[in-house]
Amino acid sequence: QRNVARIVADGARLLGPASGDQAxxxxxxxxxxxxxELRDELIAHFQPKCLAGRRVLITAGPTFEAIDPVRGIxxxxxxxxxxxxxxxxxxxxxxxxxxxxxxxxxxxRGVARIDVRSAEQMLAAVLxxxxxxxxxxxxxxxxxxxxxxxxEHKIKKDGTGATPALAFVENPDILATVAHLPVAERPWCxxxxxxxxxxxxxxxxxxxxxxxxxxxxxxxPSTFGRDDNALVLVDADGERxxxxxxxxxxxxxxxxxxxxxxxxxxxxxx
Ligand code: C5P
Numbered sequence: 001q002r003n004v005a006r007i008v009a010d011g012a013r014l015l016g017p018a019s020g021d022q023a024x025x026x027x028x029x030x031x032x033x034x035x036x037e038l039r040d041e042l043i044a045h046f047q048p049k050c051l052a053g054r055r056v057l058i059t060a061g062p063t064f065e066a067i068d069p070v071r072g073i074x075x076x077x078x079x080x081x082x083x084x085x086x087x088x089x090x091x092x093x094x095x096x097x098x099x100x101x102x103x104x105x106x107x108x109r110g111v112a113r114i115d116v117r118s119a120e121q122m123l124a125a126v127l128x129x130x131x132x133x134x135x136x137x138x139x140x141x142x143x144x145x146x147x148x149x150x151x152e153h154k155i156k157k158d159g160t161g162a163t164p165a166l167a168f169v170e171n172p173d174i175l176a177t178v179a180h181l182p183v184a185e186r187p188w189c190x191x192x193x194x195x196x197x198x199x200x201x202x203x204x205x206x207x208x209x210x211x212x213x214x215x216x217x218x219x220x221p222s223t224f225g226r227d228d229n230a231l232v233l234v235d236a237d238g239e240r241x242x243x244x245x246x247x248x249x250x251x252x253x254x255x256x257x258x259x260x261x262x263x264x265x266x267x268x269x270x
Contacts, residue, residue, distance in 0.1 A: 015041050040109060044091040047252065050259035052093030057133035057187060058086050059126060059140035059174060061101035063119045067166065068151040076224040077141035079103030081192075084251035085137055086111045092255050097133065099125045101140055119143055119171035130178045131185040135262050138175040139192050141224075146171055179211045188213065188262040193234075194220035203234045214261060216254065233257055 008014060015038055018031040033041070060082020066072045079100060086098040087108035096111045099122055107113045116122045119142045130136060145168035155164050179189045189212040193203040196219070203217035217232040230244035231254065242253050 013045070037109065044109070047088075047091040048256070049093035050256055051089055051135075054094045054135060054259075054262075054264075055097075055133040056086075056089045056094040056135045056137065057097050057099070057126065057129050058082055058089070058137045059099045059101075059122060059142075060086065061103040061105075062141050063101045063122060063143045063171075064117045065119065065143045065146035065171075066117075066150045067147050068153065068155050070154050073143060073145075073147070074102070075141050075143065077101070077103075077194075078225040079105050080225070080227065081218075081223070081229060081247050081251070082137075082139035083108060084247040085139060085254060087248065088251035088255040089137075091252070092259065094135075097129055099129075099140075101142075119146065119174070123172050123174045123177065126174055126178065130181060130187055133187045135190070135258060136175075136178050136187040137190045137258070138178075140174070141194065142174055143171055145169065173210070175212065176210045188258075190258060191215045193217045194223070196221055200232055200234065200239060203232065207234055214258070235261070 004014065016031070016033040017029050018033045018037070019029050020031050021027055022030050032038075061079030062075045062077040064072045064074045082098070082100070083103070083105045086096050090096045090108055090110045096108075098107070098111050098113045100113055100115055101122065102115075102117055114125050116125050122140060122142060126136075148167040148169045175189060175191050178187065189210075191206065191210055191212050191214070193199070193206045193215050195202045195217065199217045199219055203215050207215040214233060214235045217234055218229055223229040228244055228246050229250055231242040231250055233240045233242065233254070240257070242250055245253075
């Protein structure tokens with residue numbers, strides 16, 4: 001402990017220790033980090049700290065809207081872009097909170113993660129956090145509609161060939177809700193627009209409709225679930241393309257663009 005204190009006082013950065021099974025048979029702190037974790041920590045160390053001291057809230061993944069206890073409506077979002085942005089923001093020195101729909105992805109190191117299922121749960125998780133974050137990046141593919149009622153029991157076939165009638169209600173728009181909070185409580189908002197055609201035109205309209213300073217357009221069908229993507233940043237000054245690349249590289253470029261645009265300490269947070 002004395003040596004560790006000395007090393008840290010000398011300005012070195014300690015990686016670990018990790019916790020778990022020890023060679024001596026005990027369980028607890030003292031393991032070496034996994035090689036992949038050491039690699040990622042080193043890579044992170046050398047990223048520009050353009051978001052140092054800033055708090056970034058991110059939504060990612062799809063939502064799942066239950067029809068009954070075993071069925072529901074969801075979409076093909078994998079969460080990969082949002083998780084890459086969470087990692088890139090943490091690498092850039094931000095304090096990151098990631099609100100994730102149902103996805104099968106590991107939490108990036110150093111990121112606080114909250115798992116939710118439905119759009120309503122996502123909104124309930126995001127709203128109380130919005131005022132304590134400086135930047136909000138909404139990458140989640142939130143379901144536009146949910147079943148008007150969720151059946152308590154599994155809906156059964158009745159043998160007549162009759163199909164259940166499903167009625168829908170519109171989900172709350174999480175991004176628009178955050179973007180319309182009072183100025184003092186509102187983080188700087190970034191939206192995503194996944195479109196299948198006229199990507200940039202729809203993104204321009206969507207940016208104005210949602211009242212946000214920056215929207216990131218991408219082609220939904222050619223990116224959902226993939227490891228690469230191509231982005232077009234749309235703000236009040238026009239468009240800027242980030243050409244096709246792997247999602248982590250794009251996320252790092254996007255984080256640099258956000259850092260350059262988002263006003264620093266624009267508001268005081270309680
Ligand atoms: O309206 P649309 O779904 O195309 O807008 C996409 C953007 O809005 C994304 O940033 C998405 O995360 C966000 N959104 C949201 N809540 C919704 C629908 C979309 O936060 N209910």
